[in-house]
Amino acid sequence: MSADTFDIQAVSPMREGPAERKGNAVANVERSEFVLEVNNFSVDYGVGENMVRAVNDVTLHLRRSKVLGVAGESGSGKSTLVYAMTRLLRAPGVISGGSVTLNFTSRDDEKEFTTLNLVTASEKELRKIRWSHVSIVLQSALSALNPVLRVGREFDEVLKTHRPDMSKAQRRARAVELLTMVGLNDDRLARYPHELSGGQRQRIMIALALALDPDLVIMDEPTTALDVVTQREIISELHDLRSRFGFALIFITHDLSLLVELADEIVVMYAGEIVERAGASELYEAPRHPYTLGLLNSFPPLHGPRRELSGIPGSPPDLSDLPAGCNFYPRCPFAMSRCENEAPALTAIENSDRSVACWLHSSDSSVPVPVELSRTVNPARNPVTTLKERP
Amino acid sequence: MRMIIRRLSLYALTAWVAITVNFLLPRLMPGNPVQTMIGKLTGQVTAAEMNAIQLSFGGSFKQGLFAQYFTYLTQLFHGNFGSSITLGAPVGAILRESVPWTVGLIGVSTIVSFAVGTFAGALLGWTRGSRLDSLIPTATFFQAIPYFFLGTVMLLVFASNLHWFPVLGAYSQNATPGWNWNFVGNVIRYGELPVISIVLSSIAGWMLGMRNMMITMVGEDFVLMAVAKGLPRRKVIMHAARNAILPSIANLSLAIGLVVSGALLVELVFNYPGVGDLLLQAVLNEDYPLIQGIFLVITLTVLCANLIADVVYLALDPRTRTEAAV
Incomplete structure (x- = not known):
């Protein structure tokens, strides 16, 4: 392993990253532009009669150094999706189909690009890619940190496991460097989790997730348990870190207005299926699916004019008793007779790179698309100031 | 530091009250x-x-x-401590004679039972639902049998009939007490069966306690994180076990407190020359100075055990170190 692996200060310009740093011309040709490819992925809870499908036929492709936002209500399958993807899902969760391909640069040989199907990978293979290539940040940092270990031990442990040739002093130096990166003093290393504030704990989790310079970081509602001010700070820091180190990020939340600031692309999940996929600002300003519109109306926007919050009527669907047609049909304000019996598939909208699963946008639909769902993006009129556009 | 002093003074006060009541x-x-x-x-x-x-x-x-x-x-x-009425000797000397036997026998048994039970419990909790689970009813069975009966049957079968173990007492009648390998080996040989019987009858508690805590811990986020970090399985289990063991440590302190007093049945069955046996004799003979002396020793052991447990718990669980606002 070369010495510069940890020299993160030396990393390259904005929005490029490990790919450009490590690769050379030949290797870049061979390497997939996607860090993660999820195809027709399904996850069940339980087997047999009591089986419930929590994730149904999800296909996702995440480019290197991009941010994918996954949004949806509680129980929409968004967390299940990422835990199953990384093979962290516990019983009774079972992967029932599909493939998850991780494309990463092997640490043993910097020029070697490796592809691993996470669904079929052995425990040993998984241990190798875990944390060094895919790391994860959970919602509650308090329960994600071992309560009886000092924070420093957590850093020491991952470095010791994945970088056995590092000395104790090097590991310590790396931990201090990581803490500094997230704006914490190195005296935090000697603290126990319960001695830190919620924001500090979540920063430590983020620093920990970046310890091994991973290709992909997954964050499951990392800011939900924090107050809005801290939420804001962390999102902004996250954005800086991401541009510095170029890791790809999957960010799960139910707060679309937060997501639009950070994400390049957003998928909206409902009842275990993707109902809409679009670029972040397109989705935010011009939603196409009634459910996305409902989600947007449930949160106050971080920028722009005030508007009335309406929420979504009804409650999330019972996965063991889904409607025959569109899953969202019972709650949809624009429901048509067709929606009751026929389930719409996720289809691309013409002349755009977005897709939606809704009969309203079907080419053979006789009903005109409601005005709320046919807005167009007009950056000049109502610009969303996002972090991405800041200098 | 302030907290340690406060705890120590609390223990001193408790000891004084115990002595006065005694x-x-x-x-x-x-x-x-x-x-x-x-x-x-x-x-x-x-x-x-x-x-x-x-x-x-x-x-x-x-x-x-x-x-x-x-x-x-x-x-x-x-x-x-005064003089024993029936034995005619100073109570202090009598206790010095018998306390080490009891502490040795029950102490070793308690620690073996705790160590084996906790280790097994951790494994059972981790591999929940595997065939290993059949250990639980087996262990509970031995705990459910009254100790007096279990001890007697074991003595009868393994010592009297099969001659695998020596029969009665703490050491052979031919052995001369002293600090030499011969005698120590003899004592260990004589202690095996009592220790095994105590461990058998008490292990289920440790095992079940640890297993249940372990199952709770396995569901915690930090264990999921340990897996996500790509740690070897042994280390992941350690993450869970390190937290699951905390209640067991608290129970261990209670068990150690009972080391001196809980020996009655064991010593009766195996004719072991310890405190339990002594207490029984003292009570039967209404030997007040001796009873008082034994009670005092029991009280002080419980206090010491609690003190040790407090210190160990403080070392193991940083959360207890935070002082409550007074």
């Missing part, structure tokens, strides 16, 4: 130990003899209660 209790009871003893003596006792007896058991009872208490404390402080 002093007062026999004096609150009706009757008089000397009278009881004299009553047992057949024939006439002269006044001079009576006085001599009284003097040998801690002086005159004509002293006021407070003066008696003061004498008691002073004597105690000098390590003088």
Whole structure:
């Protein structure tokens, strides 16, 4: 392993990253532009009669150094999706189909690009890619940190496991460097989790997730348990870190207005299926699916004019008793007779790179698309100031 | 530091209360130990003899209660527990003779039971639902049998009939007590069966406690994180076990506190020369100084065990170190 692996200060310009740093011309040709490819992925809870499908036929492709936002209500399958993807899902969760391909640069040989199907990978293979290539940040940092270990031990442990040739002093130096990166003093290393504030704990989790310079970081509602001010700070820091180190990020939340600031692309999940996929600002300003519109109306926007919050009527669907047609049909304000019996598939909208699963946008639909769902993006009129556009 | 001092002073206070109660209790009871003893003596006792007896058991009872208490404390402080009525020897010497046997036997058994049970419990919790789970009913079965019965049957089968183990006592009658390998080996040989029987009858508690905590811990986020970090399985289990063991440590302190007092049945069954046996004799003979001495030792062991457990718990769980606002 070369010495510069940890020299993160030396990393390259904005929005490029490990790919450009490590690769050379030949290797870049061979390497997939996607860090993660999820195809027709399904996850069940339980087997047999009591089986419930929590994730149904999800296909996702995440480019290197991009941010994918996954949004949806509680129980929409968004967390299940990422835990199953990384093979962290516990019983009774079972992967029932599909493939998850991780494309990463092997640490043993910097020029070697490796592809691993996470669904079929052995425990040993998984241990190798875990944390060094895919790391994860959970919602509650308090329960994600071992309560009886000092924070420093957590850093020491991952470095010791994945970088056995590092000395104790090097590991310590790396931990201090990581803490500094997230704006914490190195005296935090000697603290126990319960001695830190919620924001500090979540920063430590983020620093920990970046310890091994991973290709992909997954964050499951990392800011939900924090107050809005801290939420804001962390999102902004996250954005800086991401541009510095170029890791790809999957960010799960139910707060679309937060997501639009950070994400390049957003998928909206409902009842275990993707109902809409679009670029972040397109989705935010011009939603196409009634459910996305409902989600947007449930949160106050971080920028722009005030508007009335309406929420979504009804409650999330019972996965063991889904409607025959569109899953969202019972709650949809624009429901048509067709929606009751026929389930719409996720289809691309013409002349755009977005897709939606809704009969309203079907080419053979006789009903005109409601005005709320046919807005167009007009950056000049109502610009969303996002972090991405800041200098 | 302040907290340690506070705890220590709390323990000192508890010890003082225990000693005082120990002093007062026999004096609150009706009757008089000397009278009881004299009553047992057949024939006439002269006044001079009576006085001599009284003097040998801690002086005159004509002293006021407070003066008696003061004498008691002073004597105690000098390590003088008085003399046993039936054995005629100083109580301190008798206790020095028997306490090590009990502490050795029950202490070793408790620690073995705790270590094996906790380890097994951690494994069972981790591999929940595997075939290993059948260990649980087996262990509970042994715990459910009354110890007296279990001990007797084991003694009968493995020692008397199969001759796998020596039968009675703490060491062979031919052995000369002393600190040499011969004698220590002999003591260990004689201790095997009692230790096995105690471990068998107590292991289920440790195992179940640890297993249940382990199952709870396995569901915690930090264990999921340990897996996500790509740690080897052994380390992941350690993450869970390190937290799951905390309640067991608290229970261990209680169990250690009972080391001296809980030995009665074991020592009875295996004819072991420890405190339990001694206490039984003392009670049967109404040997007040001895009973008092034993009670004091039991109380102080419980206190010491709790103190040790407190310190260990503080070391193991950083959350308990935070001082509560007073």
